[in-house]
Amino acid sequence: MPTIKDVARLAGVSTATVSRVINQTAWVEPATRERVEKAMRELNYRRNAAALALAKRSGDMLGLLTGNLADPFFARLARGVEEVARQHGFRLMVCSGGHQESMEKSGLDFLINQGCEVIVVHASRLSDRDLLRYAAHTPGMVLVNRYIAAMANRCVWLENHAAAMQATLHLLENGHRCIACITSDLPIDDRHQRLEGYRSALAQYGITPPHEWIISVPFNEEGGEQAARQLLDNGVPFTAAFTFNDVMAAGIMRILHQQGVALPERLSLVGFDDVVLARYLHPALTTIHYPVETMARQAGQLAIQLYRGQTPPPRSNGFCAELVVRDSVCPRVNG
Known part of the structure; x- marks a missing residue:
């Protein structure tokens, strides 16, 4: 009986790409998808029902793609998303994109392939086009600290x-x-x-x-x-x-x-x-x-609502910052 590895070898792609085509969990280039589907037909490959069910078991997993976790800003972001995950009974899976396009893409692919259908994404380097492609296949995906007009209702951003x-x-x-x-x-x-x-x-x-x-x-x-x-x-x-x-x-x-x-x-x-x-x-x-923790909580809530097919209540997803005056500014009379 042919395996997913056999399909990947014949199509000249990775097993992860074959998995994405089979489970429809992420966008795949049309030419690549066609090669995979052709290889499946030639090998008479049949999906294992139990494995497919396991791959799609995602109702309790919330994914977070974030930046550098060593930065205290992203620790605050993760804390806000985690709070929402706990409130709603989701397990949290976190990946760091490291402010690199390749890492952000591989991290997002990993979360999707692990069955996360609720995902909060902080991606600074992925293009708008790439993020729109991912969003088209992941209804429960929300961007935080990023605004894309074409998916404004799924963005939470700072002014x-x-x-x-x-x-x-x-x-x-x-x-x-x-x-x-x-x-x-x-x-x-x-x-x-x-x-x-x-x-x-x-x-x-x-x-x-x-x-x-x-x-x-x-x-x-x-x-x-x-x-x-x-x-x-x-x-x-x-x-x-x-x-x-x-x-x-x-x-x-x-x-x-x-x-x-x-x-x-x-x-x-x-x-x-x-x-x-x-x-x-x-x-x-x-x-x-x-207000990153507040924004992260709102992004998490929004992602869960979209995943469940609920209509989010009308509210602004754009946030304003606030000046906190301490001791590091000294008046300069003469400029």
């Missing part, structure tokens, strides 16, 4: 532009005029939206930031350290900086403390996310509170 404006305006209102933007070196939506918010706030004060004001580095502690060295070495008299997230701000603080730079007197900082460590830095970090 990043307005949040970045709020952060930058806080620095401007405190007299700062030479403000760096420490941003991600990945071409993700958050980066573009926050950069535009930063530029929009400066424009209200008649300021157009030169290209050297925008420093693109990895959005982790090491990236923050790298940004701090650039702040010190590029000769621009910055008095403030707005960072892509709080861990980057922590990296900046470490290097500046080592160099004897007084904070916030010499350089004021505003972060983004409001992770737990922000309040324990020295000085305590003024930051943008990202």
Whole structure:
């Protein structure tokens, strides 16, 4: 009796691809699907009923595709989704996409092939087209921290532009005029939206930031350290900086403390996310509170409702951020 491995060998694909074709659990290129189906016909392959039932047993599994789990932001996201899973009696399966397109795709494929039909997806690198394909085959899939107009009713997102404006305006209102933007070196939506918010706030004060004001580095502690060295070495008299997230701000603080730079007197900082460590830095970090746990809970609830064929109650899936003022911004009278 032919096996799935025999089909995969004849079609020139992996057994996972054959499984996706058989169980219709994910989008497969039409040409590839045709090769698999042709191989099944030639081998007279018959699906095992028990195995098929097992593959489709997914009513109690909620999948989460997230970013780097070492980042406290994504730990908060996972906690919010887990809370909803427990409330509804679902088991939670988590994969990390690591902000890499190939990892995000393989992670999403893994969740689907494990039988997850309820999935919350945080994907920064997969294209809109790819995500729409996955969504077409997975009615219980919801995106968090991502907005795609063609599936807006299945997206939960943050108003990043307005949040970045709020952060930058806080620095401007405190007299700062030479403000760096420490941003991600990945071409993700958050980066573009926050950069535009930063530029929009400066424009209200008649300021157009030169290209050297925008420093693109990895959005982790090491990236923050790298940004701090650039702040010190590029000769621009910055008095403030707005960072892509709080861990980057922590990296900046470490290097500046080592160099004897007084904070916030010499350089004021505003972060983004409001992770737990922000309040324990020295000085305590003024930051943008990202309601990621609330958003994650809403995404989880929405995914379960869609999976069950329920009509979600009318509500906004777009969230606003809030400025949390602590001690890392010092007024500058002379700009």
